[in-house]
Amino acid sequence: MEYVIEMLNIRKEFSGFVANDNITLQLKKGEIHALLGENGAGKSTLMNVLFGLYQPEKGEIKVKGETVKITDPNVANDLGIGMVHQHFMLVDTFTVTENIILGKETTKGGVIDIKTAEDEVRKISERYGLAVDPQAKISNISVGMQQRVEILKTLYRGADILIFDEPTAVLTPQEIKELIQIFKTLIKEGKSIILITHKLKEIMEVCDRVTVIRKGKGIGTVNVNETNPTDLASLMVGRDVEFKTEKIDATPGVEVLEIENLKVKDSRGVQAIKGLNLSLRAGEILGIAGVDGNGQTELIEAITGLRKAESGSVKINRKNVLNLPPRKVTETGLGHIPQDRHKHGLVLNYTIGENMVLQTYYQKPFSKSGVMNFKKIYDKARNLISEFDVRTPSEYTLARALSGGNQQKAIIGREIDRNPDILIAAQPTRGLDVGAIEFIHKRLIEQRDQGKAVLLVSFELDEIMNVSDRIAVIYEGEIVAIVDPKETTEQELGLLMAGSKKKEAGEDANV
Structure with missing residues (x-):
């Protein structure tokens, strides 16, 4: 059997915490091999060992049959190993080509030879069906395109073994389809892929084999054509998982959020929200469905005080909070699980304990006369x-050291614990495994059943369909339809999201 990568009995510890406990993973040439596990199971750690970012305490790595010592990412690159990280490592102000050649620049007459590099990038891009403009600025391209730049970066450096860390966590459904097509092209061209994921649907669709790890231990490797999503979920979390969350019918009460004729511009000064109307009642979950880039971000930021609106009103419990500072807005009874957990959810260099009181640190019992009570903070x-x-070595661990999914659970815990009247949940399960998704969905439904209002913004159609009591479809900054999840289909929602079936004016958000 020819393996291009063999990781044999790898052990990795951090200050006594065992992240990888004697794990073995073997990658065949020309296969897509999934590495499946819960948030914090040790998947990224294992791949960071392979990519030379971490050194293992024990174990052996073989590349194409030869035992190697991968001391840093440059050694990994030289061995033909490339990694596309979950959080992209790109310079916003640089062009696509400048990012790709960074650290590998070639010069002509003492000047960086951008022209030759652009031609090479264009050639690779066309060969693998990536369709990236070498001259585009990173700040002007979509998240999906930025990911393609990361793929190009590895190919430009000659990688034939590619590691993808949760590559679909930040993509729209259409971008996911395109990425899967790119995977197939890469394999056809002789590459081999390790895919870190916990999305079972994608594993079933695109992978050949899957290695499952749980709490740092290897559970086993199975052929995808000999398993199913239910069995994989059980292997991953060690128990049966419900894919559909059971819930009783909602009994909505008074309107707690009223948005009228809201107009908001995006960061470029373009109208992103165009006279939007929407209302949300206590005791219901209102899902907002839409393709990324149709005004969801600007809507959430206007409601939460993170972005100034041009006009209109946003009333929470009958009080207009439009353009108030974020703290004033949250104090009116709003909780916010932000879509970008690093930018708006956490201070990464604070401990997880400190992050748990970011919204309340100035209140009793956490502070008195401006003096912090750290005992109370860490007890909480x-x-x-x-x-x-939340899987963390301790409450004193820095937030940046936690896996993405555990960072998300910390934010959700903090926001729900504040017991807000309205909870805005933006992409609440992005990057979470099936066990954690089940847990979060139950928590959102619990909030609803306690008479709270939940505004769920998600690109995951099955999440919107499964959890919402009503679904508002947003298209080009307007609510174009409100539908009942029991009476619609994913196909109909998809058409509405694409703007091809806009409902008559007058069938407004207060249906």
């Missing part, structure tokens, strides 16, 4: 870490 953090199953 310990309770939330336990209640929301």
Whole structure:
């Protein structure tokens, strides 16, 4: 059997915490091999060992049959290993080509030879069906395109073994389809792929084999054509998982959020929200469905005080909060699970305990006369870490050291614990495994059943269909339809999201 990569009995520890406990993974040439596990199971750690970012305490790595020592990413590159990280490593102000050649620049007459590099990037882009403009600026291209730039970066450096860390976590459904097509092209061209994921649907669609790890231990490797999503979910979390969350019918009460004729511009000064009307009642979950880029971000930021609106009104409990500072808005009874957990959800260089009180640190019992009570802060953090199953070595661990999914659970715990009247949940399960998704969905439904209002913004159609009581479809900054999830289909929602079946004016958001 020819393996291009063999990781044999790898052990990796951090200050006594065992992240990888004697794990073995073997990649065949020309296969797409999934590495499946819960958030914090040790998937990214294992791949960071392969890419030379971490050194293992024990174990052996073989590349094409030869035992190697991968001391840093340059050694990995030289061995033909490339990694596309979950959080992209791109310079916003540089062009696509400048990012791709960074650290590998070739010069002509003492000047960086951009022209030759652009031609090479264009050639690779066309060969693998990536369709990237070499001269585009990173700040002007979509997240999906930025990911393609990361793929190009690895190919430009000659990688024939590619590691993808949660590549679909930030993509729209259409971009996911395109990425899967790119995977197939890469394999056809003789590459081999390791895909870190916990999305079972994608594994079933595109992978050949899957290695499952749980709490740092290897559970086993199975052929995808001999398994199914239910069995994989059980292997991953160690118990049966419900894919559909059971819930009773909602009994909506009074309107707690009223948005009237809201107009908001995006960062470029273009109208992103165009006279939008929407209302949300206590005791219901209103899902907002739409393709990324149709005004969802600007809508959430205008409601939460993170972005100034031009005109209109946003009333929380009958009080107009439009253009108030974020703290004033949250104090009126708003909780916010932001779509970008690093930008708006956490201070990465603070401990997880400190992050648990970001919204309340200035209030009793956490502070008195401006003096912080750290004992109370860390007592509270310990309770939330336990209640929301945040996998962390301790409450004193820096937030940046946690896996993405555990960072998300910490934010959700913090926001729900504040017991807000309205909870805005923007992409709440992005990057979470099936067990954590089940847990979060139950929590959102619990909030609803306690008479709270939940505004769920998600690109995951099955999540919108599964959790919402009503679905508002947003298209080009307007609500174009409100539908009942029991009476619609994913296909109909998809058409509405594409703007091809706009409902008559007058069938407004207050249906």
